[in-house]
Amino acid sequence: MSLPKKFYDNIYQIVKKIPFGRVTSYGAIAKALGSKGSARIIGFAMNKSHHIPDIPAHRVVNRIGVLTGKHHFKSIKEMESRLNQEGIKVINNKIQNFQKHFWDPISELTEFN
DNA sequence: CGGCTGACGATGA
DNA sequence: GTCATCGCCAGCC
Secondary structure (H helix, E strand, O other), X not given: OXXXXXXXXXXXXXXXXXXXXXXXXXXXXXXXXXXXXXXXXXXXXXXXXXXXXXOOHHHEEOXXXXXXXXXXXOOHHHHHHHHHHOOXXXXXXEEOOXXXXXXXXXXXXXXXX
């Protein structure tokens, strides 16, 4: 409550806006926040979001579509399993046609506003 | 207050 | 195309 982390809060806002069957990258979110250099911070924020049920972290992967954060999930299989449920094919921990499923917050939201 | 961490990204070889 | 290294920048110890 007091002193809300604007950066982290912004990240959660965007991640929660990711539509079903879509994925995005840490760099895309970071850039949407105006700090493309803080792509790593996005992952950090995800760790803090572990107690937040509305954070589809499984829809957030790195720029190449690899499920880098799956190991941080309750179950490693859960991340790729959830993506499969959304119609996203994950082979070798990498999203197939990643660019096709890629959801750019800047293009869709035109700034998180 | 100083330094390390980290679910990344870009660039160079 | 792949592999290695540097840079980023907020949070945390």
